[in-house]
Amino acid sequence: MSDSGIQQRIDTHVIPTYGRFPVAITHGEGCHVHTADGRRLLDLGSGIATACLGHGHPELAAALTEQASKLTHVSNLYYTEPQGLLAEKLVALAGGSGKVFFCNSGAEANEALYKLTRLRGHEEGKFEILTTQGSFHGRTLAGIAATGQQKVKEGFAPAVEGFRQVPYGDLKTTREAITPATGAILVEPIQGESGIHCATPEYLLGLRELCDERNLLLLLDEVQCGHFRTGNFFGWQTIMANHPDFAPDACSMAKSLAAGLPMGAIWASEPLQDVLGPGTHGTTFGGTPLVCVHALKTLEIIERDGLAKHAVSLGSHLVQQIQNLIAAHPAILKEVRGLGLMIGIELTEDIPAFAESKRPASVQIVERLHDAGLLTIPAGARVFRLLPPLNLSQSDADEGLAIIEGVIKELAS
Numbered sequence: 001m002s003d004s005g006i007q008q009r010i011d012t013h014v015i016p017t018y019g020r021f022p023v024a025i026t027h028g029e030g031c032h033v034h035t036a037d038g039r040r041l042l043d044l045g046s047g048i049a050t051a052c053l054g055h056g057h058p059e060l061a062a063a064l065t066e067q068a069s070k071l072t073h074v075s076n077l078y079y080t081e082p083q084g085l086l087a088e089k090l091v092a093l094a095g096g097s098g099k100v101f102f103c104n105s106g107a108e109a110n111e112a113l114y115k116l117t118r119l120r121g122h123e124e125g126k127f128e129i130l131t132t133q134g135s136f137h138g139r140t141l142a143g144i145a146a147t148g149q150q151k152v153k154e155g156f157a158p159a160v161e162g163f164r165q166v167p168y169g170d171l172k173t174t175r176e177a178i179t180p181a182t183g184a185i186l187v188e189p190i191q192g193e194s195g196i197h198c199a200t201p202e203y204l205l206g207l208r209e210l211c212d213e214r215n216l217l218l219l220l221d222e223v224q225c226g227h228f229r230t231g232n233f234f235g236w237q238t239i240m241a242n243h244p245d246f247a248p249d250a251c252s253m254a255k256s257l258a259a260g261l262p263m264g265a266i267w268a269s270e271p272l273q274d275v276l277g278p279g280t281h282g283t284t285f286g287g288t289p290l291v292c293v294h295a296l297k298t299l300e301i302i303e304r305d306g307l308a309k310h311a312v313s314l315g316s317h318l319v320q321q322i323q324n325l326i327a328a329h330p331a332i333l334k335e336v337r338g339l340g341l342m343i344g345i346e347l348t349e350d351i352p353a354f355a356e357s358k359r360p361a362s363v364q365i366v367e368r369l370h371d372a373g374l375l376t377i378p379a380g381a382r383v384f385r386l387l388p389p390l391n392l393s394q395s396d397a398d399e400g401l402a403i404i405e406g407v408i409k410e411l412a413s
């Protein structure tokens, strides 16, 4: 089917919740995808930090095929081996204690955190969760109430009760915002959708102290920054590498947890691990054997191939090269931020080439990069993100850098 045929069918029959780019992807191999109009694009977005081993990975395909021929789904009314194996692995990666709950997406994983908070605080009337400005926690009604971005809330009033936003990184305001109804604080260790903003160790330590002092849960949304993208399984483990005693009370996961198959999960620490008891929560597809096998194989490959370390060293290389580019083109590029392979590049304001269109500069640069052969992800008004597969090679990374350099030079000329 032609490129325009694919786009037209979707535009005609799919509810238009997404503003899509005019790119129709038919297949991929490794870190490249092919389009219906015959182009080969380097994918440094990996489906917004999701296809963490790239496309068409033969070992993932084999694991999936083998499991599909045995057992795809049976319901959580029964026990299956892959779910237990994956839960055991995730608990080990979280530090060795606690339990996990499986669901299908990041919004759903966060929903489990909200319900856990409410059930735990139920008798004392502690139901409220403080979240942060600029955060993103998903598109359900509770998710948009938790999210600190006005644009996702518009038109959906009344908001789900029990969420308030405080400035990210501001311990004083957070402390002042706590009321007797507050039950938890939820933050992203690295804010993704707002344009890659990293928490400092002092901020996370301060939140931990505050939560301990006021009997609140410290919840971390690891949906985008987790799963080895920053060099450790959880983003907080990278940020808090020099603070071995630090631990949150619970975390949400999704995106690359199963390398592109729909899976979400929460990890809850030991004191919380049985709060969500039988009948309090659930989802039909959560922890289905097919997806668990895919996630287990993903983790096995990441560990076997040393991809966590690779993410750190390749990430430093990318950041270093982008810093050089910023130094060469300060009129176009303002800043690079990130950890490991979660990188945000901020553009300067008022780039003349973008003045003709009302669309955000982040979208306009991403489109120019598409035309030059590269997929990246916009964030906020002026940031484009690199969230590549963890098995990106140095030569593919350099191909991406060369494309970015070409587009920046064009904008500067």
Ligand SMILES: Cc1ncc(COP(=O)(O)O)c(C=O)c1O
Pocket: 048, 104, 105, 106, 107, 108, 110, 136, 137, 138, 139, 188, 192, 193, 221, 222, 223, 224, 225, 254, 255
């Ligand atoms: C930090 C964070 N939390 C939650 C979500 C929502 O995840 P999902 O789209 O799988 O519901 C996202 C998605 O971008 C995210 O980045």
